[in-house]
Amino acid sequence: MSKTILVTGATSGFGKAIATLFAQHGYNVCITGRRKERLEQLKTELENNFGIAVTTLQFDIRNRQEVEDAISLLQQKIDRIDILVNNAGLAAGLSSIEDGDVDDWETMIDTNVKGLLYITRQVAPLMKAQGSGHIVNIGSTAGKLVYKNGNVYCATKFAVDALTQSMRIDLLPYGIKVTAINPGMAETEFSLVRFKGDEQRAKSIYNDVQPLTANDIAGVVYYCATLPPHVCVNDLTLTCLNQANGIYTVKDSEKAAIQK
Template sequence: MNKTILVTGATSGLGKAIAEKFADANYNCIITGRRKQRLEALAATLSSNNNIKVLPLAFDISKKEETFNAINNLSEEWRNIDVLINNAGLAAGRDAFDEASLDDWETMIDTNVKGLLYMSKAVIPLMKKNKKGHIINIGSTAAKEVYKDGNVYCATKFAVNAISQAQRIDLLPHRIKVTCINPGAVDTEFSIVRFKGDVQKADAVYEGYEPLHAEDVADTIFYCAALPKHVCINDLVITCLAQASSFYTYKE
């Protein structure tokens, strides 16, 4: 019987690449996101290219009621979730603390922290019932060190790191694995969102070196999920060769 993965933020970037990677490995996929058309298009592609089932769920994980309704109303065939990928997240703005937008801060906290908490809280009872499961939270190198003008984005990723550690401890009795994957620079829509549609400014982030591609991170996540039952990668940082940390990137 095929295993089932749930991926949040699957309409683009890392989430889309993760869904494609696991679908290629014959996982049935629950994919979530806010952009319904993109989600349904991805579902159609995944199901036509692979012998799997795909369930697209369009909702906003930062909305508590929407998240719990989506999970609580899953039909029986979709309630055996083997892997939860808490991928949905964003950076909004890059400004000094005293100049940053409160709306940007709230958007990042609501999505990166609250959304991850809501989804985890909704799915964990299903995993507990099955006495197995794997939660993979997408952090960042920003979870390891704060950089200039990163303030609240970094804080949200520090929170993801702390939440992952707490989940790992508290869920041990239920045989639920918890992994935190912390990517560096990845060439996705991330910077376009951060700079609010300024493509020129977003492209400049990746000039002079080859960043990670979404498929690189998806491959790493799949490796972690495919390990034997008794093995768990707790915490993993992945960067491109040109990047040593959030601070140091070698550009030619």
């Protein structure tokens, strides 16, 4: 029997790569996002390339009612959800706390924390009823170590870390795995969103480094989700070789200088 994975924020970056990799391995896929055109395009690609079933759910994860309506509709179409990947998330702005944009703060809190809670609240009871499941929360190195001007974004990712630990305890009696994947620097649309479309500033983040890719993260999620039933990766942090953590980074040119 084919398994089903639900991936939030699947129209780009990590989410799209995760949905694609699991489809490649025969999973039926439910993809969510706000951009209908991108959802439909990805649905067509995955079904044509891999012969699996794709269900699209267009909604804003910040809107509690939309989340509840979407999962209610999904239950009419599929029998079970084996894996939930809470991937939808973003950073908005990069400024000191006294200069921060309150609208940016609310967007990050509503997406990264409340959105994760809204959809987990709808899916976890389904997994409990079926006696199995796996929830994967995409965190960040920013949820392990705070960096300058990261304040509210870091706070939301620290919240994801705490929620993941709590979920693991709450859902353990029901055979539900809970895993946190915490990537460091990765080249996706993340910085473009953070800097509100400023391509030059977004690209500058990755100058002279080889960052992680969306496919790297997808591969790690797939590994964690396909371990034997008795094995659960609780918490996994990964960075590119240029990073030691969310703060300390060495450029490629600096590495060359050190080697000389």
